[in-house]
Amino acid sequence: MSDSLKNTTIRNIGYTSITKVIQIVTSAIANIILTRTLLPNDYGIVGFAVIFISFLAQFGDLGIGSAIIQKKDLNDDELYTAFTIKILLSLVLFLFAFIFAPLTIRFFDNQAIVPVIRVLAFTFVLNTFSFLPNVLLTRDLNYKKISCANIVSAIINSSVAVVLALTGFKYWSLVIAGICMTLSLSVLVNIFRPVRYRFAYNSDAARNFLKYGGNLFLAGFSVFLIFNADNFIIGSVKGATNLGYYSVAFTWGTMVCSMIGSMVLNVLFPTFSKIQGNRDRLKRAYLRILQYVSFGGLLINMTLFVASRDFLLIVLGHNTDKWMPALSALRILCFYGIARLLLEPVGSVMMALGRTDILKKANFLAAAIELGGLYPVLYFYGIEGVAVLVTCAYISQYLLYYLTLRGELQIGFKELCTCVNPALMAVVPLVILFFAGEAKHSDSIPIFIVKLIGCTCMYLITYGLITKWSLYKDMRRQLLNLDIR
DSSP states (O other): OOHHHHHHHHHHHHHHHHHHHHHHHHHHHHHHHHHHHSOHHHHHHHHHHHHHHHHHHTTSSTTHHHHHHHOSSOOHHHHHHHHHHHHHHHHHHHHHHHHHGGGGGGTSOOTTHHHHHHHHTHHHHHHHHHHHHHHHHHHTTOHHHHHHHHHHHHHHHHHHHHHHHHTTOTTHHHHHHHHHHHHHHHHHHHHHSOOOOOOOOOHHHHHHHHHHHHHHHHHHHHHHHHHHHHHHHHHHHHOHHHHHHHHHHHHHHHHHHHHHHHHHHHHHHHHHHHTTTOHHHHHHHHHHHHHHHHHHHHHHHHHHHHTHHHIIIIIITSSSSTTGGGHHHHHHHHHHHHHHHHHHHHHHHHHHTTOHHHHHHHHHHHHHHHHHHHHHHHHHHHHHHHHHHHHHHHHTTHHHHHHHHHHHHOOOHHHHHHHHHHHHHHTHHHHHHHHHSTTOOOOSHHHHHHHHHHHHHHHHHHHHHHHTTHHHHHHHHHHHHOOOO
């Protein structure tokens, strides 16, 4: 990358990193309080409702937002054509959710699901008014304002959820908090990037947007199936309580890695789009990002893996076995979180290159594996078997991605291994510690914290010795040379 774009990218990653750190802290504190206050059944009800709403959300813009970001030259006619399509889609989805919510009782035998879905459907309307400000801020690489809006909305979400849960609102605390977060985000991005709303329709622009977004939509729809089919089947077959256990395991197994990923990935797509014509620069940028995310992802999720029993018992369970049925699934999904973090930067490369067809094919492959095996695996092996299946299905995508990386950017398998191997070697002491200390458990928060600090230090020192501290030196050099404005 050029120095200017490199500085902009690092600065934007810094903004998103600060945002995600604050989100991690507020979300973690809120989740700990909520899991101590709410029941697995509460998580199950909201979790199943979110599946239905998330399914409809896949049709929310049909990839038009990404098409606007990727387009080099954009005029007002094209911009407002996209907005017109967006608002029409949102209104249709809102009405569909409101009218057909009662049908979900056939899959989830709990009457509470209907009003929850109807309330959550209002997010479709609210999200419409954040559409244009968000895509314009992203096109401008103005992540400072995006980060501010996300920080405030995250704090509002966590605060409202905790207050309502502690005052007895049960599952409604999660629902109302989500509405408040969406509303606050829409208001803030409009303050930061005022937009004059109007309707327009240009058939050529609409056709071009839908052509680019079509493959992206199908890829996104496949991702939805990958991320939600497990919850749907577990909720339908095993009920709200087992879905609650799985939801908690999935949330914590993927939380930090997905947040780290979004720190970088939200910036990568628009940044990679600006250098899509220079394959050498794109290759170097991708490999460097892969090295960074593997360093952070393996550190965090393997530390959670080592401390998983104590985490469920002491932190979430408040010294009870309330969440212990989720233990095995949590440990498995720690590896899923790592795989997800390592794979997702490839998606930004594919989108920047305009190869959304590869995203679609890779996601179809993973969805086919997961959907084909979900029911029998759940029947014979429970939620632990499902955790293994979704992990393997997600990893299967890398075959297609690797072939494309080799063809488009001439990235060999050895180069990929060079980026990831130091992190893999650095987790070996953590694995040894896990098996050595499996029979010994913490009995207090201070001891648990000491264990986390010990694992972190062990990993950082091992990684530094393996790489001769090169990554740390590079991080320091980047920070010192950064022009912060």
